[in-house]
Amino acid sequence: MSEPSRRGASPRVRRRRALVAAGGLLVIVLLAAAAIHGLTGRDATLAAPGHRTSSSGPSTAATEPPRPSPSATPVAAPAPTFDREAHSIDDPNSIWVVVDKLRPLTPTDYIPNDLVEVPVAFANPPALRHEASGAVVALFAAFTAETGLALQSQSAYRSFEAQTRVYNGDIATLGQTGADLSTARPGTSEHQTGLTIDISAQPGQCSLSACFGDTPHGQWLAVNAWRFGFLLRYPADKVEITGYEFEPWHFRYIGIPLATEMHDTGVSTLEEFFGLPAAPSYG
Numbered sequence: 001m002s003e004p005s006r007r008g009a010s011p012r013v014r015r016r017r018a019l020v021a022a023g024g025l026l027v028i029v030l031l032a033a034a035a036i037h038g039l040t041g042r043d044a045t046l047a048a049p050g051h052r053t054s055s056s057g058p059s060t061a062a063t064e065p066p067r068p069s070p071s072a073t074p075v076a077a078p079a080p081t082f083d084r085e086a087h088s089i090d091d092p093n094s095i096w097v098v099v100d101k102l103r104p105l106t107p108t109d110y111i112p113n114d115l116v117e118v119p120v121a122f123a124n125p126p127a128l129r130h131e132a133s134g135a136v137v138a139l140f141a142a143f144t145a146e147t148g149l150a151l152q153s154q155s156a157y158r159s160f161e162a163q164t165r166v167y168n169g170d171i172a173t174l175g176q177t178g179a180d181l182s183t184a185r186p187g188t189s190e191h192q193t194g195l196t197i198d199i200s201a202q203p204g205q206c207s208l209s210a211c212f213g214d215t216p217h218g219q220w221l222a223v224n225a226w227r228f229g230f231l232l233r234y235p236a237d238k239v240e241i242t243g244y245e246f247e248p249w250h251f252r253y254i255g256i257p258l259a260t261e262m263h264d265t266g267v268s269t270l271e272e273f274f275g276l277p278a279a280p281s282y283g
């Protein structure tokens with residue numbers, strides 16, 4: 001509607017224009033009322049706790065009550081946390097069972113019910129729990145594929161009775177103190193869980209000796225065993241926590257998720273990871 005066109009219009013036309021203007025005004029008033037009502041309703045939704053939608057919009061500025069503007073930094077999704085209670089650390093059948101000089105197996109004559117022969121080269125015929133056996137096969141195969149060298153099992157599952165023979169033999173040659181530094185007392189050996197293997201080079205080189213850690217075999221295992229769910233259980237710098245001298249040949253199966261978590265967080269002993277007391281001696 002242009003201003004100049006009003007001049008010279010007839011009374012009839014002016015009346016009609018007045019009616020149109022009045023009607024238009026009514027429409028505007030109704031629209032404004034509807035808009036205010038609508039915005040108020042939407043406002044309640046937007047202000048509800050936990051609603052993440054941004055509240056700023058071009059049509060709401062005039063009627064919305066003031067409220068804190070949304071944070072410029074989006075809230076980051078919480079990092080997935082590792083479930084430290086996914087498995088028991090007390091149950092001897094758990095792949096996370098923690099056995100040390102303060103934590104004997106319960107019962108002390110525990111025997112795993114899923115032992116299998118491990119189909120790998122060996123110095124003594126190895127048995128392990130089914131899951132750990134499969135992991136050893138994968139570990140040995142990857143080692144040979146990546147290095148061209150070969151590993152063998154030196155010792156795997158040991159029964160309570162077998163552990164008694166080894167321990168008594170060590171006492172005879174090393175004395176009680178020496179035996180306790182190298183061999184677990186019966187009922188406190190990880191080998192009795194069916195989850196632990198002593199690994200040596202094939203052909204033998206520094207078998208069951210600290211110098212195994214300097215061989216390409218020992219070095220590869222120290223770096224890569226976690227990929228297959230194994231933990232180098234007795235590190236050189238944790239003798240006061242584990243109660244055992246450095247054993248670069250002794251690997252404990254704990255499953256890939258826990259082995260990966262410990263690798264990624266740089267925690268090298270089960271005692272530290274689970275917040276358990278150091279176990280330097282039988283107490």
Ligand SMILES: [Zn+2]
Pocket residue numbers: 191196197198249250251
């Ligand atoms: Zn061992």
